Amino acid sequence: MEDMLVRLYDLPETESTYQRVQEAGVILRRPGVYEKHLVENFVREHFSPKWVSEVSVAMSHQPVTCWIATKEKQILGFACYDTTCKAFFGPTGVSEEARGLGVGKALLYRSLEGLREQGYAYGVIGGVGPKEFYEKACGAFVIPGSTNSIYRDILPEPQ
Numbered sequence: 001m002e003d004m005l006v007r008l009y010d011l012p013e014t015e016s017t018y019q020r021v022q023e024a025g026v027i028l029r030r031p032g033v034y035e036k037h038l039v040e041n042f043v044r045e046h047f048s049p050k051w052v053s054e055v056s057v058a059m060s061h062q063p064v065t066c067w068i069a070t071k072e073k074q075i076l077g078f079a080c081y082d083t084t085c086k087a088f089f090g091p092t093g094v095s096e097e098a099r100g101l102g103v104g105k106a107l108l109y110r111s112l113e114g115l116r117e118q119g120y121a122y123g124v125i126g127g128v129g130p131k132e133f134y135e136k137a138c139g140a141f142v143i144p145g146s147t148n149s150i151y152r153d154i155l156p157e158p159q
Contacts (some may be wrong), residue, residue: 001127003146006089006138008116008123020102026071028106030064039068042075043093049157051091055084067110069094069103075079085150085151087120090127105137113140127151 021028031039037058040052058066058080069077077094084090089111096102115123125134126149134140143149 001129001147001151002131003143003149004125004128004131004134004140005114005143006134006140007121007123008112009121011109011112011116011138013082014106014113017102017106017109021069021106025069026069026076026098026101026103026106028067028069028110031059031066031068033059033064039066039078040077043091044080044096046095047091047093050154054083054091055097062092065111065114067114068109069098069107076101077103077107079104079111081111081115081123082118084126085124088119089115089117089122089123089125103157104133108134108137 003122004067018028021045036056039059040055043051043055055066055078058064063081065082066078066080068075076098077092079092080088081089089108092104092111094105094107112123124143
């Protein structure tokens, strides 16, 4: 997997994406630190134990560098930034039942705006899976020579 670079000073229009998820009854917000265990449980249940570690870091920042999408007090998705490395976006994930609502794109935009507000000109999307999504959503492009990037010699999960 490769890393991608995003020009934070040249992000696309975001309001229509936020309006779309709001009309679907979805709330985008930073979780309170008192909800750390709930966000971690969601990530553990739906995604990866390694991502739980990154969520824990995001929840320890002030302000919190994690966004969640909720509907009827249930978490639908999350996105972190500035956790794995400075200026990095991710991890991020949306529950299967909430995919297709624009939640992933909205969480991406909130996170990239968060990086920009911290003073970064560029953001890195590390170890990208859906390259085409990021190219279209925010103009991200592959960083040459970034295959495996910082994700080398990762300890395996216990069997």
